Amino acid sequence: MSNDIAYPVFRSSDPVLALSKARRLVEFGRCEGVDVSLYAEFRSVDEALRGAKELPEGWFRAQEHDGEFDDRVPFEDRPAWLVGVRGEGLPTEPMVYEGRLPVDYELLYQAVDSVEGDFAAAIGSSAGEINWQHLCWPDAPEVGFHGESNHAEVTLLLNSSHRAYVEPADDHTVLVHVRSVDVDGRQMREPYAHWLAGQVGLTVIGPGQRC
Template identity: 85%
Template sequence: MSNDIAYPVFRSPDPVLALSMARRLMEFGRCEHADVSLYAEFHSVDEVRRGAKELPEGWFRGQEHDGEFDDRVPFEDRPAWLVGVRGPGLPTGPTAYEGRLPVEYESLNQAVDSVEDAFTAAIGPSVGEINWQNLFWPDAPEIGFRGESKHAEVTLLLNTSTRTYNEPAGDQTVLVHVRSADSDGRQLREPYAHWLAEQVGLTVIGPGQRL
């Protein structure tokens, strides 16, 4: 089993510009099987309501309280929105969100170019990401690398600089993913990430990130 590592190649406070740069890189590896998934964390009731209005077809899930349920409580006996509901199924009263924030959002395996603009416009100050997967990175024979598909991805991080969302930021970061292969602490495929970025006029601007 192999893992990926993602290198930042562009950063901007302008989400529309960052989306454009991410798409430029994505298009370089786009193939017929490519798709896109969206993730976000909404940290206030107002943010949740905006997300539900603008992104009603995604899945929203509130947080469970510590020890609230154990494995003997089946999912169907838990509040539906803690398991996952579409936007219209979210509670309307603000007290329902006490202890339930952040509300997580996801929309998986969507058609490329069908959801990215709406998501970028709707996310506001919340943290999240757009992840294009099932791409194909071509061979780079001049630097000795074969192409790859398993870890060929592009991610746009919104209002955060890390894939774990633990560092909120006032800008957006584009990441290019490659297969992780290290020797004595050195990433052997990092030059491939540099090469991929250079093909679309970008450059690696920081260390690789793992999940």
């Protein structure tokens, strides 16, 4: 089973600009079956409640306390907002969120250009990402690479510079994904990522990232 690796190709403090750059890559690799998924970690009560209001169609899930439930408690017997609810199902009382942040959010497999702008505007200072998947990268014979679709993706990280959300950031990063081929610690398809970025006027600006 193969894995992907994602290279940063653009970074900006302006989410609108970063989204426009990501969309250029998406259009370059767009083919039938492309869709987009959204993910976020709302790190404050205010951000979570605002997200629930502005992005009601997604699924929200607050954190369980350590040891709160064991395997004998089925999901259907746990509070719904700890398992996953639409925006209107989140509690509005701030005190119930003590120890339950961040609130996770996801909305999967949406039509391209249907949700991205609203999400980027609503996320505020919380970390999240827009991920376009099922793209088709073309052949690049001049640099010796065949095209691919299994790992042809574009990600826009919001308020984070790494896919694992390890550190908050004040800017937003566009990543281009390719298949990972590691030979003696060297990524053999990294030049393909450089080529892809160059086709839309971008350039690789940092090392590859694994999730």
